[in-house]
Amino acid sequence: MEYFLQQLINGLTLGAIYGLIAIGYTMVYGIIGMINFAHGEIYMIGAFIAVITFVILGMFGITWVPIAVLIVLAMSMIFTSAYGWAIERIAYRPLRHSPRLAPLISAIGMSIFLQNYVQLLQGARNRPIPPVIQGGFSVMERADGFNVSLSYLQIIIMVLTVVLMFGFTRLINHTELGRAQRACEQDKTMAGLLGVDVDRTISLTFVVGAALAGVAGVMVTMYYGVIDFYIGFLAGIKAFTAAVLGGIGSLPGAMMGGILIGLIESFWSAYFTIEYKDVATFSILVLVLIFRPSGLLGRPEIEKV
Amino acid sequence: MTAVAPGVRAHTLDIAAVLKESALAALVALLLAFPLVGLRTVDVLSRLTIEPHFAEVAVAVVLVFLGRLGMALTREGRPLPVLVASLVVAASAWFLPLPTMPLKLIAVAGGAIIALRAALALRSHHSTLSLAERERRMDRVGARFQDASRLIGPIAVIFAVALPFLPFADRAVVDIGILLLTYIMLGWGLNIVVGLAGLLDLGYVAFYAVGAYSYALLAQYFGFSFWLCLPLAGLLASLSGLLLGFPVLRLRGDYFAIVTLGFGEMIRIILINWYDFTGGPNGISGIPRPSFFGIADFVRNPEPGVLSFHELFGVEYSSIQRIIFLYYLILVLALFVNFFTLRIRKLPIGRAWEALREDDVACTALGINRTNIKLAAFSIAAMFGGFAGSFFATRQGFISPESFSFIESAIILAIVVLGGMGSQAGVVVATLLVIGLPEMFRELSQYRMLAFGIGMVLIMLWRPRGLLAHRDPTILLHKRKSAMQQQQESEDRA
Numbered sequence: 001m002e003y004f005l006q007q008l009i010n011g012l013t014l015g016a017i018y019g020l021i022a023i024g025y026t027m028v029y030g031i032i033g034m035i036n037f038a039h040g041e042i043y044m045i046g047a048f049i050a051v052i053t054f055v056i057l058g059m060f061g062i063t064w065v066p067i068a069v070l071i072v073l074a075m076s077m078i079f080t081s082a083y084g085w086a087i088e089r090i091a092y093r094p095l096r097h098s099p100r101l102a103p104l105i106s107a108i109g110m111s112i113f114l115q116n117y118v119q120l121l122q123g124a125r126n127r128p129i130p131p132v133i134q135g136g137f138s139v140m141e142r143a144d145g146f147n148v149s150l151s152y153l154q155i156i157i158m159v160l161t162v163v164l165m166f167g168f169t170r171l172i173n174h175t176e177l178g179r180a181q182r183a184c185e186q187d188k189t190m191a192g193l194l195g196v197d198v199d200r201t202i203s204l205t206f207v208v209g210a211a212l213a214g215v216a217g218v219m220v221t222m223y224y225g226v227i228d229f230y231i232g233f234l235a236g237i238k239a240f241t242a243a244v245l246g247g248i249g250s251l252p253g254a255m256m257g258g259i260l261i262g263l264i265e266s267f268w269s270a271y272f273t274i275e276y277k278d279v280a281t282f283s284i285l286v287l288v289l290i291f292r293p294s295g296l297l298g299r300p301e302i303e304k305v
Numbered sequence: 306m307t308a309v310a311p312g313v314r315a316h317t318l319d320i321a322a323v324l325k326e327s328a329l330a331a332l333v334a335l336l337l338a339f340p341l342v343g344l345r346t347v348d349v350l351s352r353l354t355i356e357p358h359f360a361e362v363a364v365a366v367v368l369v370f371l372g373r374l375g376m377a378l379t380r381e382g383r384p385l386p387v388l389v390a391s392l393v394v395a396a397s398a399w400f401l402p403l404p405t406m407p408l409k410l411i412a413v414a415g416g417a418i419i420a421l422r423a424a425l426a427l428r429s430h431h432s433t434l435s436l437a438e439r440e441r442r443m444d445r446v447g448a449r450f451q452d453a454s455r456l457i458g459p460i461a462v463i464f465a466v467a468l469p470f471l472p473f474a475d476r477a478v479v480d481i482g483i484l485l486l487t488y489i490m491l492g493w494g495l496n497i498v499v500g501l502a503g504l505l506d507l508g509y510v511a512f513y514a515v516g517a518y519s520y521a522l523l524a525q526y527f528g529f530s531f532w533l534c535l536p537l538a539g540l541l542a543s544l545s546g547l548l549l550g551f552p553v554l555r556l557r558g559d560y561f562a563i564v565t566l567g568f569g570e571m572i573r574i575i576l577i578n579w580y581d582f583t584g585g586p587n588g589i590s591g592i593p594r595p596s597f598f599g600i601a602d603f604v605r606n607p608e609p610g611v612l613s614f615h616e617l618f619g620v621e622y623s624s625i626q627r628i629i630f631l632y633y634l635i636l637v638l639a640l641f642v643n644f645f646t647l648r649i650r651k652l653p654i655g656r657a658w659e660a661l662r663e664d665d666v667a668c669t670a671l672g673i674n675r676t677n678i679k680l681a682a683f684s685i686a687a688m689f690g691g692f693a694g695s696f697f698a699t700r701q702g703f704i705s706p707e708s709f710s711f712i713e714s715a716i717i718l719a720i721v722v723l724g725g726m727g728s729q730a731g732v733v734v735a736t737l738l739v740i741g742l743p744e745m746f747r748e749l750s751q752y753r754m755l756a757f758g759i760g761m762v763l764i765m766l767w768r769p770r771g772l773l774a775h776r777d778p779t780i781l782l783h784k785r786k787s788a789m790q791q792q793q794e795s796e797d798r799a
Contacts, residue, residue, distance in 0.1 A: 079337075083337060091762050
């Protein structure tokens with residue numbers, strides 16, 4: 001029971017991170033129908049910017065945790081937004097009316113480029129930072145001394161995710177940008193005719209998605225304390241799996257899918273084999289797609305001739 | 306403005322707007338470059354510190370500003386000053402001590418490209434070709450290539466056959482030939498799935514891995530020879546294709562792509578973790594080399610009772626004999642795949658693939674069993690991947706899961722898509738570009754994958770349908786005309 005609870009906490013934390021990345025996938029897929037393969041690399045860049053900012057803050061002696069974390073979050077969001085915007089502008093916008101495969105290949109190329117770009121500039125070795133936030137609560141203690149702990153960091157990650165999700169839902173449902181976005185998702189041509197700036201809306205979708213991935217990058221840097229240039233690939237695939245699991249195009253679905261993937265991974269590692277946790281994730285993906293191709297919360301796709 | 310070239314539209318230049326646009330580009334460049342280029346993390350005494358590189362950032366931002374300015378001015382009809390200025394920038398960048406090599410390269414190449422655009426604008430009055438215009442031109446090139454390929458094809462094959470005996474062909478050349486042919490074979494194999502059946506397979510390397518490991522393991526545990534294992538590896542790969550394909554082929558488009566990607570990763574993870582059986586991350590070494598069709602071995606001093614190749618043919622022993630034999634082996638395998646594809650396109654099943662690619666709902670309405678037909682394409686392509694894999698294993702003599710990562714799948718897919726889906730000649734051209742070009746710049750190996758990524762993006766931007774995409778209908782109602790004539794006619798009509 002205690003062990004289960006501990007895995008539940010770990011899984012939820014991991015799931016929050018996946019969910020934040022998955023939102024970027026699901027939004028982009030919803031609006032232009034492509035897999036933004038480079039999204040995982042944005043998350044990786046977010047993590048690198050977090051490391052850089054933490055080191056600089058350390059050099060300037062700014063170590064009061066709330067301020068440091070806020071600055072890191074802000075930096076990461078600003079710079080990853082720029083990357084998200086630039087990637088869309090350079091690699092995807094010129095291909096908007098091309099055959100479906102062209103933007104995907106362009107995205108794969110972008111992903112390979114960004115990985116190697118970071119590797120060349122920041123080094124191939126992994127980058128560790130000292131733990132930023134330590135300590136936590138002891139939720140429950142078993143007789144044999146096994147301690148179910150909920151660290152402050154895990155609380156921060158979960159609370160931050162909830163806050164971001166709340167703000168994000170408000171953004172989609174109650175702002176002009178959100179309305180434009182939903183309009184473009186339904187029918188870009190019509191939205192354009194009715195005065196929605198389609199290009200700008202799509203750009204902003206990428207910016208918002210990238211900022212959320214940047215936050216996820218900061219979280220993972222603080223959570224694991226070590227990153228390298230290759231973390232984006234696997235995290236990207238898992239987040240995409242999460243988006244599909246929740247029903248691609250659906251925002252609550254992406255968050256739910258992320259949490260489910262996090263839980264599956266954490267429980268699988270705890271009760272079965274840690275080596276095959278990725279295999280478990282992909283198997284889940286295959287099973288979901290076979291039995292419920294539109295995902296848990298997605299609308300079924302209508303085939304048109 | 307006196308520098309307006311004759312004929313170029315000379316509307317008033319909104320210098321403020323142009324400057325604003327360039328400044329915006331420079332700002333984005335600053336945001337992109339500042340953290341990752343400007344602030345490098347380095348390990349000093351096992352502690353992470355920051356090494357500032359602000360000069361590089363500044364140069365990059367200035368270059369982006371100038372580049373954007375040049376492009377905007379060309380677009381606004383002021384190509385002549387841009388031409389002069391960009392040539393000056395490119396030339397001075399050549400001599401100025403810029404902080405790093407890549408920056409120098411960007412400055413020189415960027416200056417040259419903008420100069421080219423400006424020169425083009427001076428001649429044709431608009432700086433870039435529209436996408437449609439570009440497509441039409443490239444289609445014509447594609448059509449011409451298609452016509453010529455009846456001639457070029459046999460010449461290329463003759464060249465490939467003669468290559469090992471040409472005067473300049475030393476061991477390195479033949480080795481590169483083997484590498485290119487392996488990718489050509491994989492490209493042709495994947496072309497069946499992607500180009501003909503229109504299924505986006507992101508995990509083709511899985512079947513390559515199955516083929517390679519089947520040979521390696523069968524040889525290790527049972528001592529099977531290469532010639533016995535080659536068909537077995539194909540069979541096993543094809544079976545794994547069936548197993549995977551059966552549940553997932555009902556999925557459409559991108560879902561299918563991501564599941565195949567997942568499958569590719571699963572195979573790799575299993576290979577890494579099933580330590581007792583596959584050797585885990587250490588891989589399998591000492592994989593036996595192929596014999597000369599089971600008759601003779603390629604060794605200097607054969608074991609008693611075994612013939613050796615040089616004795617059999619009465620020639621001097623040389624280690625290159627085996628390399629040349631491997632070269633011909635992969636050449637025959639690759640040509641077999643090509644021949645198979647060319648022929649099967651004319652059979653009912655091949656036509657069904659192409660019909661499914663165009664519209665699978667209509668095909669189902671006509672009574673074609675969608676899943677079975679796709680499954681056939683998938684498992685046939687997997688079989689060819691398996692052949693290539695067991696060839697890879699026997700050539701390397703050593704395999705490990707490292708060789709079968711996602712990047713390999715991406716490279717093979719890039720070859721197919723860059724070449725133009727469904728185009729057999731396109732695969733060859735794209736392989737020469739994607740594999741051959743980086744091979745020539747081995748010394749710049751650390752920038753190889755970087756350039757590969759940029760190259761993929763640029764080629765897609767320039768030509769989204771692939772370099773030699775030209776869809777020749779496999780069946781015609783009226784008499785057959787050459788592709789060139791068709792192109793001409795469709796242009797006349799337009």
